[in-house]
Amino acid sequence: xxxxxxxxxxxxxxxxxxxxxxxxxxxxxxxxxxxxxxxxxxxxxxxxxxxxxxxxxxxxxxxxxxxxxxxxxxxxxxxxxxxxxxx
Amino acid sequence: xxxxxxxxxxxxxxxxxxxxxxxxxxxxxxxxxxxxxxxxxxxxxxxxxxxxxxxxxxxxxxxxxxxxxxxxxxxxxxxxxxxxxxxxxxxxxxxxxxxxxxxxxxxxxxxxxxxxxxxxxxxxxxxxxxxxxxxxxxxxxxxxxxxxxxxxxxxxxxxxxxxxxxxxxxxxxxxxxxxxxxxxxxxxxxxxxxxxxxxxxxxxxxxxxxxxxxxxxxxxxxxxxxxxxxxxxxxxxxxxxxxxxxxxxxxxxxxxxxxxxxxxxxxxxxxxxxxxxxxxxxxxxxxxxxxxxxxxxxxxxxxxxxxxxxxxxxxxx
Numbered sequence: 001x002x003x004x005x006x007x008x009x010x011x012x013x014x015x016x017x018x019x020x021x022x023x024x025x026x027x028x029x030x031x032x033x034x035x036x037x038x039x040x041x042x043x044x045x046x047x048x049x050x051x052x053x054x055x056x057x058x059x060x061x062x063x064x065x066x067x068x069x070x071x072x073x074x075x076x077x078x079x080x081x082x083x084x085x086x087x
Numbered sequence: 088x089x090x091x092x093x094x095x096x097x098x099x100x101x102x103x104x105x106x107x108x109x110x111x112x113x114x115x116x117x118x119x120x121x122x123x124x125x126x127x128x129x130x131x132x133x134x135x136x137x138x139x140x141x142x143x144x145x146x147x148x149x150x151x152x153x154x155x156x157x158x159x160x161x162x163x164x165x166x167x168x169x170x171x172x173x174x175x176x177x178x179x180x181x182x183x184x185x186x187x188x189x190x191x192x193x194x195x196x197x198x199x200x201x202x203x204x205x206x207x208x209x210x211x212x213x214x215x216x217x218x219x220x221x222x223x224x225x226x227x228x229x230x231x232x233x234x235x236x237x238x239x240x241x242x243x244x245x246x247x248x249x250x251x252x253x254x255x256x257x258x259x260x261x262x263x264x265x266x267x268x269x270x271x272x273x274x275x276x277x278x279x280x281x282x283x284x285x286x287x288x289x290x291x292x293x294x295x296x297x298x299x300x301x302x303x304x305x306x307x308x309x310x311x312x313x314x315x316x317x318x319x320x321x322x323x324x325x326x327x328x329x330x331x332x333x334x335x336x337x338x339x340x341x342x343x344x345x346x347x348x349x350x351x352x353x354x355x356x357x358x359x360x361x362x363x364x365x366x367x368x369x370x371x372x373x374x375x376x377x378x379x380x381x382x383x384x385x386x387x388x389x390x391x392x393x394x395x396x397x398x399x400x401x402x403x404x
Contacts, residue, residue, distance in 0.1 A: 055325055055328055058291065063301070064098065067097050067099065067107060
């Protein structure tokens with residue numbers, strides 16, 4: 001479910017209800033989890049918020065690769081895939 | 088972001104080249120870097136048979152794909168290390184690729200060859216899994232390539248791998264390794280020629296190539312790679328690269344062009360046939376035979392060795 005924002009009446013009941021569109025981010029690799037980030041932001045901003053070095057991952061939406069300037073929003077779903085391997 | 092070549096929508100930015108490419112021009116960039124590596128280092132001649140060591144990961148499958156695409160006669164060799172579910176998924180990825188491309192894949196299982204899979208071989212020798220894995224891979228790749236009559240053995244080492252290896256060798260002044268670190272190791276005394284055609288491409292580029300070519304590779308890392316020194320070196324280099332794009336390339340290419348020559352005084356040690364298996368070695372008995380012998384001794388001493396017990400870090404099937 002996307003995160004929601006509401007405004008409460010003095011009695012505590014919801015007067016109006018607005019859904020905030022969220023970006024779903026699936027992290028692959030060791031940090032395997034799915035996050036929801038409310039509001040529009042660029043790929044570069046998403047990575048900065050998550051503390052991820054853009055040189056170490058690919059950001060994938062469906063079967064397309066996204067450059068740092070692409071704006072995400074409107075319930076976009078992206079995968080952040082690490083590219084560093086070794087051992 | 089626009090493609091540097093055609094101004095179309097870019098799919099990848101490459102800060103060290105101050106470039107971004109659309110899908111088609113990224114493929115052209117990728118192929119041209121591989122062609123340049125092959126030409127400048129005299130890696131492959133037309134008609135030569137090349138065996139690509141494939142792990143199921145992005146680099147080796149991207150290498151196999153681009154060599155086939157460039158028209159080389161490239162077959163694959165998968166070494167089943169016996170690392171639980173990880174090895175099963177890796178083998179499946181290689182088999183899928185071979186089937187989709189109508190290519191030949193050779194499969195060799197470590198357990199069949201040496202009696203134990205790699206994690207147990209390492210345990211029995213009381214050595215790090217990655218060290219035993221490296222020795223076993225080098226030995227088996229070379230022996231298999233020579234026995235099957237291939238001219239060249241190709242591995243998927245990329246710019247990041249080579250820069251990290253160089254940093255490690257410099258930190259410890261491994262002069263013998265520095266003398267030999269190059270995208271080509273020529274054939275000599277039973278060693279098949281080894282080449283690294285992806286050394287001009289970063290691992291973000293090899294991953295992007297694999298995704299855009301719809302290569303279904305294994306994304307997860309080997310469970311034994313956690314804490315590996317190579318990852319530490321890569322982390323350090325990535326930190327520098329982020330502030331100063333092109334640093335990794337400058338380190339590696341500068342070494343190959345200017346620095347490596349100074350280590351030429353360190354001649355590679357002479358090779359002779361292993362007293363037990365006949366494979367080339369610098370010792371009386373090669374490292375692989377010593378590993379196998381110690382494992383057999385450990386099995387005999389600890390009978391019954393719990394071969395079904397998972398090694399450290401390995402998941403249950």
